[in-house]
Amino acid sequence: MRLKAVIFGAPGSGKGTYASRLKARLDVDVIAMGDIFREMMKEDTELGKKVKGYVEKGLLVPDDVVNDVLKERLAKVPRGKGFILDGYPRTVEQADTMEKIAKIDVVILLMVPDWIIVERLSTRRICRNCGNVYNIRFLKPKVEGVCDKCGGQLYQRPDDTPEVIKKRLQLYEEQTQPIVQIFRERKVPFVVAMCDKLDMPPETVVETIVKDLQKLKLA
Ligand SMILES: [Zn+2]
Numbered sequence: 001m002r003l004k005a006v007i008f009g010a011p012g013s014g015k016g017t018y019a020s021r022l023k024a025r026l027d028v029d030v031i032a033m034g035d036i037f038r039e040m041m042k043e044d045t046e047l048g049k050k051v052k053g054y055v056e057k058g059l060l061v062p063d064d065v066v067n068d069v070l071k072e073r074l075a076k077v078p079r080g081k082g083f084i085l086d087g088y089p090r091t092v093e094q095a096d097t098m099e100k101i102a103k104i105d106v107v108i109l110l111m112v113p114d115w116i117i118v119e120r121l122s123t124r125r126i127c128r129n130c131g132n133v134y135n136i137r138f139l140k141p142k143v144e145g146v147c148d149k150c151g152g153q154l155y156q157r158p159d160d161t162p163e164v165i166k167k168r169l170q171l172y173e174e175q176t177q178p179i180v181q182i183f184r185e186r187k188v189p190f191v192v193a194m195c196d197k198l199d200m201p202p203e204t205v206v207e208t209i210v211k212d213l214q215k216l217k218l219a
Pocket residue numbers: 127128129130131132147148149150151152
C-alpha cells in the first residue's frame with residue numbers, strides 16, 4: 001500500500017503541521033516544494049543554480065523547472081513508501097504534468113474559517129534559519145524565541161496583520177480553486193478535514209484524516 005496524496009490548505013491553515021504529523025503517523029514522505037527549493041538553492045547542482053537564478057531575480061520558477069525538481073524528488077522516495085505533496089501543483093499546467101509523473105489517489109483538503117487563520121497567523125513565529133513554524137499560543141517552542149530544531153531565532157512576519165492576511169487568503173482561494181476543481185473533475189477522492197475551533201488540537205484533525213484515509217483503504 002502506497003499513499004500518493006496532495007494536500008491543500010490556505011496559508012495559516014496549519015498545513016505544514018498536519019503534513020509533518022501525517023508523515024510520522026503514516027510513515028510517508030512529505031514533499032514540500034518550498035522546502036525543496038530552499039534546500040536546492042544551497043546546493044551547487046545544475047538544477048539548484050537554475051532555481052536560484054529565478055528566485056534571486058524575484059521571478060516565479062517556471063513550470064518545467066518545478067516539474068523537473070518534483071521528478072527528481074519523487075525518484076528519491078523509497079520503494080513501497082508513500083508521499084504527500086505540499087505546495088504542488090500550483091498551476092493548471094503543473095496539475096496536467098503531474099498526471100504523467102505520478103497518479104494521485106487522494107486529495108487532502110484542509111478547511112479552516114478565515115477568522116481562525118487570522119487569529120493563528122497573528123500569533124505565529126517563524127525560525128529565521130530553518131523556516132520551522134511555531135505559535136506562541138498553541139505550538140510554543142521549548143525556549144521562548146528560540147527554534148527547537150536548530151536553535152535559530154524566531155520572528156514574526158511583518159505582513160502578518162489581519163488586512164494583509166485576508167488579502168492573502170483571497171488570493172490563495174483564487175489560485176487554488178481551479179486546481180482543486182481539476183482533481184474533482186478527475187474524480188480523485190477527497191478527504192476534507194474541517195477545523196472550525198480555534199483550540200482544536202492538531203491530533204484531532206490528523207486522526208480524522210487518518211480515519212478517512214483508512215475508509216478509502218489508503219492508510
Ligand atoms: Zn530553526
